[in-house]
Amino acid sequence: MMATQTKRLTYRSLAAGNRVKLAGTFTSSGNMMLMLALVLLLAGLSTKAMAFADQDHDGVPDYKDACPDTPKGLAVHANGCSETPLSTLCLPDSQGQSYPPKCATTEPLAVYFPSDSSHLPQSQWPVLAQIAAFLRTYPAVSLYLVGHTDNQGNKLQNQPLSYRRAELIRTALINDYQIDPVRLKIQAKAASQPAASNQHAHGRSLNRRVAFIVQQRHLADNRQGGQ
Secondary structure, eight states: OOOOOEEEEEEEOTTTOOEEEEEEEOOSHHHHHHHHHHHHHHHHHHHHHTSOOOTTOSSSOGGGOSOTTOOTTOOBOTTSOBSSOOOOOOEEBTTSOEESTTOSSOOOOEEEOOTTOOOOOGGGHHHHHHHHHHHHHSTTOOEEEEEOOOSSSOHHHHHHHHHHHHHHHHHHHHHHHOOOGGGEEEEEOTTSSOSSOTTSHHHHHHHSEEEEEEOGGGHHHHHHTTO
């Protein structure tokens, strides 16, 4: 009788970090296919385990969730907020006032960038989710996306850099949150409007930003509509 050959397959579970050993006797191609199917099943389970965290289980990963405490069972938009608008932001408008008008104080909001970069860190995505929720709450409002830099480099470098930063935010709001492109206007200010001192590293980090300003000419429609 011919000796039966035993082959051992090894699969590392990405989720648990443990080594799973599968041993068996393969006397036909059918047995081999069965073992391969089991390995693929385990791989699929590990992939799910590596998905982004979603603490309120609404299907939107936390880093993009503007409403991280949504009650269980509510239908939500792509930004993680329920279909009933929930935004309570008070943004500055182009006349230096607050919007909506009932706000007592404005809440200037910005996304921040690394030095000499138009790449948006993952940590800044929740701000975009808040802006998307604001735009859904006030559907007649349009925004200026105002790009800024610190004072490192010269204007020939900083002007296009500030534009690219604002353009990146506009693209993300359109593609990831389905905001109408007509509602998003770009302004590039380079280093001309610092939010903090450029004399130290922390101040420069606050100046590398895109800020959000409500367009004044769209406010009358919202006031008339009772928004």
